[in-house]
Amino acid sequence: MAKITFITSDNEKITLEGTTGSVMALAVENNIKGIDGDCGGVCSCATCHVHVTPENMAKTGEASEIEMDMLELDDNTDEYSRLCCQLEISDAIDGVVLKVAK
Amino acid sequence: MEKSKLTDPFEKARLETGLGEMNDQNDPVTMLLRHKDVRKSAHNYKTFQSGATPGRIVIPSEVDIRDTRQIPFEVDPPEHKDYRAIIEPWFRRPLQAEYEKKLTAIITSIVEHALTKESIEVVTEFSLPLQSNALTLLINSDASEAETWISWGTHVFRSEGEALDGDKATVLYDYIENQIEEAINSPSENLFTKLVNSEFQGRKLTKEEIKGIMVLTFAGGRDTVINAVTNSIAYFSEHPESLQRIQKEPEIIGNAVEELIRYFSPLTQMGRVVTEDTYVCEHAAKANSRVSLCWASANRDEKVFENPNEIILDRKINPHVGFGFSHHNCLGATHARQIMRILLKTLSNKIQSIDILDYKENIEDLDQFKRKVGYDSIHVKFNPKTI
Numbered sequence: 001m002a003k004i005t006f007i008t009s010d011n012e013k014i015t016l017e018g019t020t021g022s023v024m025a026l027a028v029e030n031n032i033k034g035i036d037g038d039c040g041g042v043c044s045c046a047t048c049h050v051h052v053t054p055e056n057m058a059k060t061g062e063a064s065e066i067e068m069d070m071l072e073l074d075d076n077t078d079e080y081s082r083l084c085c086q087l088e089i090s091d092a093i094d095g096v097v098l099k100v101a102k
Numbered sequence: 103m104e105k106s107k108l109t110d111p112f113e114k115a116r117l118e119t120g121l122g123e124m125n126d127q128n129d130p131v132t133m134l135l136r137h138k139d140v141r142k143s144a145h146n147y148k149t150f151q152s153g154a155t156p157g158r159i160v161i162p163s164e165v166d167i168r169d170t171r172q173i174p175f176e177v178d179p180p181e182h183k184d185y186r187a188i189i190e191p192w193f194r195r196p197l198q199a200e201y202e203k204k205l206t207a208i209i210t211s212i213v214e215h216a217l218t219k220e221s222i223e224v225v226t227e228f229s230l231p232l233q234s235n236a237l238t239l240l241i242n243s244d245a246s247e248a249e250t251w252i253s254w255g256t257h258v259f260r261s262e263g264e265a266l267d268g269d270k271a272t273v274l275y276d277y278i279e280n281q282i283e284e285a286i287n288s289p290s291e292n293l294f295t296k297l298v299n300s301e302f303q304g305r306k307l308t309k310e311e312i313k314g315i316m317v318l319t320f321a322g323g324r325d326t327v328i329n330a331v332t333n334s335i336a337y338f339s340e341h342p343e344s345l346q347r348i349q350k351e352p353e354i355i356g357n358a359v360e361e362l363i364r365y366f367s368p369l370t371q372m373g374r375v376v377t378e379d380t381y382v383c384e385h386a387a388k389a390n391s392r393v394s395l396c397w398a399s400a401n402r403d404e405k406v407f408e409n410p411n412e413i414i415l416d417r418k419i420n421p422h423v424g425f426g427f428s429h430h431n432c433l434g435a436t437h438a439r440q441i442m443r444i445l446l447k448t449l450s451n452k453i454q455s456i457d458i459l460d461y462k463e464n465i466e467d468l469d470q471f472k473r474k475v476g477y478d479s480i481h482v483k484f485n486p487k488t489i
Contacts, residue, residue, distance in 0.1 A: 038435065038439075039360055040356030040357065040359075040360060040439075041356070042357060042360045042417065042418065042419060042422075043419050043420065043421045044421045044423070044425075045425075069141075070421055073141055073145040073428060
């Protein structure tokens, strides 16, 4: 079980709990604004872009090369950017706070 | 396994130079073949523009057969964003439960009808009716409109011989103009009425703008959806084990759809007009010349995809560009994905196997390359699940 907090672009704070699957899927199921997950999680659309709060970066790790290539061409990308379809829910990311990019 | 195969004619050129050359109606095109270049150039709308002369970014060019600008497709940011914002929510309706239910009913009925036939020609008797009936949902028009659209044939700008056909375009334009008038005189719940009532930057959309949006809606999702559906039928006919796997593991349907779109790349390429002297792949590209973003080649780029010429249904990382990339990514992708997901689910539940009886491939002539994009015709027999 992991608690994941999303902060949307209009500053709404929503905390969800999940056990398996991707963070994107959890967000889509719960209609988190700004996370569409159009491609279903295969890293082809960048509609699940989030900024990990700096203190949580150790939990999520950095983006893979393919993810980075995708992020490079998206808006508002910085060193804390991740595509949350590539974040697997597990105890390791419990307590993580993600700011939705869109 | 040869009948359903779509080979990659771009491999050698992609590896050697990253470029291809095509002379399209004396307006040559430099084709970008590598995944990285395609995505970077798609993103760089300032140097590689879409808002050129209407029809010029399409390959083959439609400059000689239309003046109407397709919107938001042939507009660049920042106006592009404002146009897109008007219609984006409408084009996300396919995610609604009611839409999905209606689309499931349409596809189920078409598959069940196919099961009653000894032989069915997939392009005209399966994919075209499926595409047209599904489009009534996207436009939210009467179901009966599909009959008119089916009568136009598979491509709204081309005749059987593939040549661009101005008369055929006129049929579509006349239809759209009539529908706009009808929406003004007797409003309904359809997309025409929605656009008549929409505002762009504080003013009503003009009739010409509405026409541009509707032409795109009709033309953009026609042969692309037909190719995706037809190619899927051909693929499953040679891979019945894939149908069985999808039935057992429906959770892979999302990944399978993305993979089929990558492999089929129903739209081979899309052009851009170069706005300033620049370089693509260390090759000079002059201002006002054309380049193309070759989605079909990028989707087989061996530097990005492992075993690019194989369909791996549950491919996990799949940064394909089958729906384009960046600002101009496919507006109809949500609708197309739903069609494909429901089609795969329905086929896996109802079909045991599919026999190909005969077929004629549709080969695009891209000068330097010949690419199979689908079929001119393919007769098959659908066999029902017995248990």
